[in-house]
Amino acid sequence: MLFVWIALWAVALVLLLADPRSRVNRRLSAAALCGGAGALAATLSEVMIPYIHDSRPSDKIEAALYFVQASSSLTSYYGLPYSFMLFALAYNPPRLRGTARRFISLILLLPIVLCLFLTPGYNEYHPISFSVVVWWAVPYFLAAAAIIVSKEIGHRALSHSHWLICLAVLPPALFTMIMSYVLPALGMLRMWKYNVWFVIIGVVVFLFGLFTYGFLGLRVLVDRRRLDSTLRAVTSGTAILNHAIKNDVGKMRLFTEKMKTYAETTNQPELLEDLAVVQKASSHIQEMIARVHRRTEDLEIRPRSVHLDVLITDTLKPFGVQLGRIKLELDIMQDWQCEIDPAQVGEALNNLISNAIEAMNGEGRLFIALREGKRELTLEITDSGPGMGRAQAVRSLEPFYTTKSGKETNFGLGLPYAYYVMRKHRGSLYIRSKIGVGTSVFMVFPKRSVQAVKPQVADRDATVERSAIGGSN
Numbered sequence: 001m002l003f004v005w006i007a008l009w010a011v012a013l014v015l016l017l018a019d020p021r022s023r024v025n026r027r028l029s030a031a032a033l034c035g036g037a038g039a040l041a042a043t044l045s046e047v048m049i050p051y052i053h054d055s056r057p058s059d060k061i062e063a064a065l066y067f068v069q070a071s072s073s074l075t076s077y078y079g080l081p082y083s084f085m086l087f088a089l090a091y092n093p094p095r096l097r098g099t100a101r102r103f104i105s106l107i108l109l110l111p112i113v114l115c116l117f118l119t120p121g122y123n124e125y126h127p128i129s130f131s132v133v134v135w136w137a138v139p140y141f142l143a144a145a146a147i148i149v150s151k152e153i154g155h156r157a158l159s160h161s162h163w164l165i166c167l168a169v170l171p172p173a174l175f176t177m178i179m180s181y182v183l184p185a186l187g188m189l190r191m192w193k194y195n196v197w198f199v200i201i202g203v204v205v206f207l208f209g210l211f212t213y214g215f216l217g218l219r220v221l222v223d224r225r226r227l228d229s230t231l232r233a234v235t236s237g238t239a240i241l242n243h244a245i246k247n248d249v250g251k252m253r254l255f256t257e258k259m260k261t262y263a264e265t266t267n268q269p270e271l272l273e274d275l276a277v278v279q280k281a282s283s284h285i286q287e288m289i290a291r292v293h294r295r296t297e298d299l300e301i302r303p304r305s306v307h308l309d310v311l312i313t314d315t316l317k318p319f320g321v322q323l324g325r326i327k328l329e330l331d332i333m334q335d336w337q338c339e340i341d342p343a344q345v346g347e348a349l350n351n352l353i354s355n356a357i358e359a360m361n362g363e364g365r366l367f368i369a370l371r372e373g374k375r376e377l378t379l380e381i382t383d384s385g386p387g388m389g390r391a392q393a394v395r396s397l398e399p400f401y402t403t404k405s406g407k408e409t410n411f412g413l414g415l416p417y418a419y420y421v422m423r424k425h426r427g428s429l430y431i432r433s434k435i436g437v438g439t440s441v442f443m444v445f446p447k448r449s450v451q452a453v454k455p456q457v458a459d460r461d462a463t464v465e466r467s468a469i470g471g472s473n
Helices: 002-018 023-055 059-091 098-118 130-149 156-185 191-211 218-265 269-296 308-323 342-360 390-395 414-424
Strands: 304-307 325-333 337-340 363-372 376-383 428-434 438-446 464-470
Touching: 002 023, 002 191, 023 059, 023 156, 023 191, 059 098, 059 130, 059 156, 098 130, 130 156, 156 191, 218 269, 304 308, 304 342, 308 325, 308 337, 308 342, 308 363, 308 376, 337 342, 342 363, 342 376, 342 414, 342 438, 414 428, 414 438
Parallel strands: 325 363
Antiparallel strands: 304 337, 325 464, 363 376, 376 438, 428 438
C-alpha cells in the first residue's frame, strides 16, 4: 500500500499545482488525497506501528501514529465517496447558481456528520459501521459515475480526453466501492488490499493521458503556456525588428530620392532604373515586416454585441469566387448574440477558411457549423483536404511554422493569430486532423466569457439553418 499512498498523493499534487483555480482539479485532487489517506492508514497499521511496537522507543510515538492511522482511515472511508461526488458535480455541473451548489455540498455532507456522531467510534478491525455507511456511500459512487459518463462533449476534439478521464477515474473508484464498502458490509473485511491493482491502472492511464491527449486540461495548459510565452517573445521581437527596419528603410528612401533627383538632372536612365529597383525592394521589405508585426502585435480586444451567424455569413461572402468546385455546407444556429470583437474574430475565421480552401486545392468539401453546448458555443471549420499528421497538427499553432511551401507571403501566422484571438476572448482553439481525411478546427467560446444570449424562438421549433452553397463536385 506504500506505492498507492505515494502515487495517489503525487497525482493530487500534480493536479493542484497545474491549475489550482480549477474546481474540477481541486475536487479530483481531494478524492486522490482521501484515497491516499486510506493507503497511509494501511501502511501505518501493517508496517510502521508494528515496527515501532517491536523496537519500543516510546509509547507516545506509537499512540501518535495510531491517532494518525485512525484519522487517515476515517478520512478515506468518509471522504472518498463525498469528494468523488463533488468531483462529478464539478466535472459535469448541473444548471444551478453558486449558492445552490454550495447548498448541495452541505446536504451531501449530512450522512457523514450523522455517522460520526451516531455510530460507534473507530477501532482497528471495524473502523466504521459498514452496514450503515454502505447505504449512502454506494449511491454516492454510482450517482457520481453516472454524472461523469453522461457529460456532454462540446466538440469531438475533447472526446479522447473525456474517455481517458473516465478510464482513469471510474474503475478504481467503483472497485474501491465494492472492496471497501459492499463486501465489508457483508462481513468480508480487509478486502481493501486488492484495490492496489486498479489504482495502478488508474495512475498509468493518468500518466498516459497527461503526455498524449491531456488529462483535465493539464497538457492543454502546458501547451497553452508554452504558446503564450512564444507569442510574447515573437511580439516583442517583431516590434523591435519592425521599428529598426522602418528607420533604415526611411534612410534608404531619403538617399535614393536624392540620387534619383541627381540622375534625372544628369540624364542617367540606367541609374534611374537601378534606383527604382532599390526603392521597390525597400518598400517590399517594409511591407513584409509590417504584415508580420500586425499579426503578432498584442491584440486590443474591443468587444461589442454581435450575432455570430451574421458574422460567419459576412466572412464567407468574399470567398464565393474562390470556392470553385468546393462544396460549402453550413449548419449554423441562428440568433446567438455575443460580446466579442467582430474585427478580430472575423479575421481569425477568415484565416481558417482561407487555410481550408487552400488545402483542398480547388475541389472538396468545406463544412462550417455553429453548435451549442452546455457551457460553450463551438464554431467548427472542417475541410476534406490532405490533412496533417499528429506532429504537424501540434506544431501548427507555433508561430512561423507552415506546411505550405513556395509562397513567400505565407508566414505561418494564421493559426497562431486565431489561437491568440480566442485566448483574448477567454476561449480555446483546437485542431483535429488526420492524413487523407482532412482537418477540423474548433473555435470554442465560453458562454459566460462572451456573455452569450440564448436565442429566443417564438414561431419556430428549430434554430438550425442547413444549406449547401458552391459549385458541384
